């Protein structure tokens with residue numbers, strides 16, 4: 462397939478490019494400076510000609526706390542930017558895959574959220590991502606919207622992704638013990654994104670690693686086990702101890718009811734082992 466990957470310098474985009482190249486796809490991966498998805502004309506010019514079989518949108522405003530003080534930019538990227546891509550894909554008859562978030566849910570459900578649960582976003586970031594989902598579906602009914610959460614991988618700058626390096630340097634970290642999610646390895650997510658792009662599917666899919674999910678503390682301990690790091694470096698903290706601008710759901714664990722039809726996702730603990738090994742630690 463000829464595939465356009467947006468937001469090419471991001472963590473998931475890099476994984477998607479690696480996976481697609483590995484499968485022999487012709488990949489055009491463009492960073493923000495090469496394609497700003499908020500630039501409707503540029504998006505339309507690039508995609509509208511019908512050159513791409515599929516567009517996998519990995520571009521996003523991902524600073525969850527920063528979004529609270531810059532809602533305009535967050536909406537421009539996560540809602541209008543997604544709409545720009547969906548419209549261009551519709552015009553070109555290209556497959557459109559875009560990534561959304563577990564944070565569209567409010568966390569009040571006792572259990573896992575599946576694709577039929579009703580979103581109720583709590584933060585500017587989450588509301589903008591949900592708006593992006595709606596605009597994508599409204600402008601191009603064949604849009605594929607993939608909700609994922611707690612994504613970690615090489616090159617990532619989020620807390621989950623930088624843990625191995627911090628712990629290997631002997632740095633002490635604090636990890637939230639009362640916030641729960643379903644961790645997702647960027648490489649595994651990328652495989653499912655590519656499968657979806659080739660599947661002829663449409664609509665919302667949840668894609669996360671399998672297992673019961675965990676807390677940030679549980680994730681940190683698993684990183685210690687996989688990397689042989691001293692777990693005394695990890696101290697528990699309560700989410701209420703951290704004064705963060707954006708509210709987060711206390712639990713945003715996703716169930717992959719529709720996403721599971723693409724084939725099983727590996728258990729998150731297995732994914733942590735592969736991740737830690739991939740970044741040069743552990744056995």
Ligand SMILES: NC(=O)c1ccc[n+]([C@@H]2O[C@H](COP(=O)([O-])OP(=O)(O)OC[C@H]3O[C@@H](n4cnc5c(N)ncnc54)[C@H](OP(=O)(O)O)[C@@H]3O)[C@@H](O)[C@H]2O)c1
Nearest residue numbers: 468470471472473493497498520521523562609610611612
């Ligand atoms: N990481 C997670 O735990 C998580 C959880 C659930 C869902 N997601 C979703 O997964 C997707 C990928 O996230 P990620 O973790 O790979 O994020 P990331 O590493 O922050 O990558 C996002 C990329 O998008 C770029 N970008 C920002 N604005 C853009 C624009 N207007 N046009 C083109 N590119 C733009 C960013 O560039 P700059 O850095 O230069 O701004 C960055 O390279 C996003 O949709 C995110 O919402 C992530």
